[in-house]
């Protein structure tokens with residue numbers, strides 16, 4: 001079974017998002033591309049798109065996601081607010097490899113104002129070359145991130161009286 005991929009951008013990233021979406025649709029490793037905006041010409045601030053796309057992954061409707069804004073950084077910061085999400089900007093091949101193999105990240109963030117279109121398209125493609133190995137030496141480190149998230153999440157829930 002192939003990947004279900006959610007994709008999103010703000011107005012500063014929509015051109016790359018459209019190009020990457022077309023590439024993903026032509027990629028035989030990908031079963032479904034879920035475009036959560038923005039549409040060309042539409043202007044929605046990046047946190048709203050980043051969280052919406054991250055929830056698509058966290059709630060199980062997508063396996064991975066790609067987010068594009070001006071730098072990739074605002075999208076990453078926003079997506080990481082969704083529990084269970086590991087998102088980061090990666091603008092070189094080695095970082096994209098380690099993003100999956102070291103960090104088990106589900107979300108790749110790219111900056112349209114930082115890297116060229118051809119590199120962005122190449123990195124988006126490479127993101128699907130890798131699968132995290134849960135028996136690797138990296139796994140306990142990712143587990144530690146999840147444990148901190150659970151501990152801190154439980155604490156804040158209690159503080160809110162949830």
Ligand SMILES: O=C[C@H](O)[C@H](O)COP(=O)(O)O
Nearest residue numbers: 012069070071072073074075
């Ligand atoms: O990280 C934020 C993005 O780069 C966004 O596209 C632009 O944000 P700004 O308009 O606040 O610079």
